[in-house]
Amino acid sequence: MRVEFVWIVWRTARDVAPILGIVLFFQLAVVGGAPAELTERAIGLVLLLLGLALFVRGLETSVFPLGEAMAEGLARRGSIPLLLGFAFALGFGSTVAEPALALVAQEAAAVLSNGSTSSPSLIAAVLRIGVSMALGLAIALGVLRILLGWPILWLVLPGYGLAAFVALLAPTPLTDIAFDAGAAATSAINIPLMLALGIGLSTLIRGREPLVDGFGLVALASLMPMLAVLLAGLVLR
Amino acid sequence: MSALIDLATRLLVEAGRTILDLAPIVGVLGGFQFVFLRKRIPNLKRILAGVLWLAIGLTLFRVGLSISLVPMGADLAKALVEGGGSGLALLAFAALLGFTAALIEPTLVATADRVRDLTGGAVRPLALRVVVACGIGFGLLLGALRILHGLPLVWLIVGLLLVIALLARLAPKPVVPLALDSGGVATSAVTVPLIAAYGVAIAQALPGRSPLADGFGLVVLALLSAAASVLVFFIVQAWYQSRGGSGV
Numbered sequence: 001m002r003v004e005f006v007w008i009v010w011r012t013a014r015d016v017a018p019i020l021g022i023v024l025f026f027q028l029a030v031v032g033g034a035p036a037e038l039t040e041r042a043i044g045l046v047l048l049l050l051g052l053a054l055f056v057r058g059l060e061t062s063v064f065p066l067g068e069a070m071a072e073g074l075a076r077r078g079s080i081p082l083l084l085g086f087a088f089a090l091g092f093g094s095t096v097a098e099p100a101l102a103l104v105a106q107e108a109a110a111v112l113s114n115g116s117t118s119s120p121s122l123i124a125a126v127l128r129i130g131v132s133m134a135l136g137l138a139i140a141l142g143v144l145r146i147l148l149g150w151p152i153l154w155l156v157l158p159g160y161g162l163a164a165f166v167a168l169l170a171p172t173p174l175t176d177i178a179f180d181a182g183a184a185a186t187s188a189i190n191i192p193l194m195l196a197l198g199i200g201l202s203t204l205i206r207g208r209e210p211l212v213d214g215f216g217l218v219a220l221a222s223l224m225p226m227l228a229v230l231l232a233g234l235v236l237r
Numbered sequence: 238m239s240a241l242i243d244l245a246t247r248l249l250v251e252a253g254r255t256i257l258d259l260a261p262i263v264g265v266l267g268g269f270q271f272v273f274l275r276k277r278i279p280n281l282k283r284i285l286a287g288v289l290w291l292a293i294g295l296t297l298f299r300v301g302l303s304i305s306l307v308p309m310g311a312d313l314a315k316a317l318v319e320g321g322g323s324g325l326a327l328l329a330f331a332a333l334l335g336f337t338a339a340l341i342e343p344t345l346v347a348t349a350d351r352v353r354d355l356t357g358g359a360v361r362p363l364a365l366r367v368v369v370a371c372g373i374g375f376g377l378l379l380g381a382l383r384i385l386h387g388l389p390l391v392w393l394i395v396g397l398l399l400v401i402a403l404l405a406r407l408a409p410k411p412v413v414p415l416a417l418d419s420g421g422v423a424t425s426a427v428t429v430p431l432i433a434a435y436g437v438a439i440a441q442a443l444p445g446r447s448p449l450a451d452g453f454g455l456v457v458l459a460l461l462s463a464a465a466s467v468l469v470f471f472i473v474q475a476w477y478q479s480r481g482g483s484g485v
Contacts, residue, residue, distance in 0.1 A: 015346070019337035023306065026313050026330055037308075040240065044305025051298025052343055054290045059347045062287025065280070070266065073274045086269055093261035099254055099299070100429050152414045153405055160398050160461075167391045176390055176453035180429075183456040188295060188426040189262060191344045195351060195422075211355040215414035218421035222460060 005057065012053040020045065059192050067196025072204045080147065083201075087143040090197065091136035091221065094190035101128055104184040108177045108229065127232065131185050134228035135221050139194060142217035146201050146208060152216040159223045166230045174233030181229045182222035194218050247304070252296045259292055295426075298343070302430060310334060310431050311438040318442035324385045327439075328378055334435060335377030335459055338428040339370035345423045352415065365467070369419045372466025373428060376459030380432075383454065384439055390454040397461040404468035409475050416467035420460030432456055 074083050095101060102124070109124035145155060167175045186194075199214035208214075317327050339345060349362035379393060405413050424432075432455045 012341075015341045019306065019334075019341055022333045022337050023309050023313065026317075026333075027309070040244075041305045041309060043244070044301045044303070047297045047301030048305055049301070051294045051296065051301055052341065054294025055298055056294070056343050056346055058287045058289070058291025058294055059343070060287075060350070062284045062291055064347075064351070066266065066284050069279070070270060070274065073276070074269065077273065082273060086265075089265045089269070090262070093265035096261055097254075097258040099258065100426075103433070152417060153402075156417055157398060157402055157405075160394070164391050164395050164398065167394075171391075179390065179394065179457035180453050180455070183421060183424040183460050184429055186421045186425060187429070188344060189258060191422055191425055192347060193262070195348060199351070199355070209411065211352070212411045212414055214355075215418045217418070219414070219417035219464075222421040222424075226457075 005053070008053045008057055009049065012049050012056070016045070016049055016052070055188070063192040064196050067193050068200030068203070071197045071200030075201055075204050083143055083147075084140045087139040087197065088136035090193055091139035091190065092132045094193055095132040095135045095185050096128060098185065098187050098189065100184045100187050101131060101181070104177065104181050105131070108174055108181070111173045111177065112233075127229065130228050130232060131181060131225040134224040135185050135190065138220040138224035139197070139217055141224075142194075142198065142220045143201065145216060145220075146198065146205070146213050149208070149213075152219065156216070156219050156223060159220070159227065163223070163226050163230055166227070166234070170234055172230075172233035174229055178226050178229035178233060182224070182226040185225040186218055186221050190221070191218055194221060244300075244304075247300050248296065251300045252292075255292050255296045255299070258295075259288070263288070298426065302427065306338075306427075307430055307434045311434040314435045314438035315442045318439060324381075327385065328381045331381035331435065332374040332378040334374075334431060335428065336370045336374030338431045339373035339423045339459075339463070340366055342423050342425060342427045344425045345369060345419075348418075348422050365419075365470075368466055368470040369423045369463050372420070372463030373423050373459045375466065376462030377432065377455055379462065380436075380455035380458045381439075383458070384436075390458075393454075393458060394461065397458065397465065401461065401465050401468065404465055404472065408468045408472045412467070412471040416464050416471070419467045420463035423463050424456050424460050428459065429456060432459070 070086075074086050105124040105127040106120070108127055109120040109122075112123050113120040141155070144150075145152065163179070167178070194217040195214070198217045199210045202208040202210040202212075202214040205213075313330065314327075317330055320326075345366055346362070349360075349365045352360050352365060353362050382388065383390065383393060401417075405416075408416070436453065436455055
């Protein structure tokens, strides 16, 4: 276990080296000197490295096995509403407190509250809950897709097409933010859970290939919040 | 000394945020497990330990990111713009930033490992990560171009969607869901904050471009470009294999 951990730290260091190299290169070439607050930045990098290694290790020993086991356990019970309910709760619960989403919601609220009577924090909270619900719905839809065998392209491309169509037809100040909201909502915690759920289900269900059918949840999960915020922009205009 | 206290405070605050972040989902998982499943989870101790490592790792990682790469990236972006230098430097920086950020993205690392397991080693994790990172870098390049020249976001998105639709027809069918997921997977804990910082820095340094230069739109371009990149990779690999070459 110790040796494995050391290996993960080494691999992480090896992975971070390029980004460090790039940043340092530009730092020296463009700015022409050491970065401000060198010690603080250096400590930050060490924390980053350590944190990454621990995080990946934690993912691989907890989220993946647990998520897959639970997905299989629930699927074995044979109740589709239960499975969909679980998918929704998973999506909602893992997104509602996501910091990256909170940030985007804050920015969006600042944009929206110009000229509106509601307070920005209320708008931000509503957006976060709305996005989390959209993500929950996306995962439920994704699970349904796995169960029924719908091709992923048929859901994703028209979905993005719809988003682009809505954005073209009725641009709002929220349009650009909406597109990034989806990616902001899918982050460190819910992505591994989605993968575990998808792969777990596909492994269990006959006729489903884990590599093929287990994926697609993240794509849907990036899409639905986009649509949700675009619609919010229309409604709140 | 005060810097140390400052750091300790940041860590505590972030730890609190991480606990808050994890609480609902732990509740959901625990709730469903207890109410509906009721059978003992194998290796419970190991799983709980894993959750602890995850929480600690996430806390350290987020704080470390916010005091190192994020401000460094923002300072550099600002310097690049103010240096009056060529848009070329800005584009190069954007592409490289996206590429390297995606390369260290933990969710991508974990996913690539999982793909290796699922394909029995046929797809090497590093290969997949590099391919996705190239896509992300290209997407950021597009985004930076958009900021510099005021190109409309929706048209760029539509363009990428058409490319993806075409590539998906040409690619081996099994890889399409993975490709579509790659973009979302690669834009998570590292790339989103870095891109946000980069975008904000550019917006502040380029007066008169504010609406476009809000930095929004960069992430979705990266997301879609990554999907296209993975599709291209598998198309090329399939073509190469059909001519008798060995796999990647």
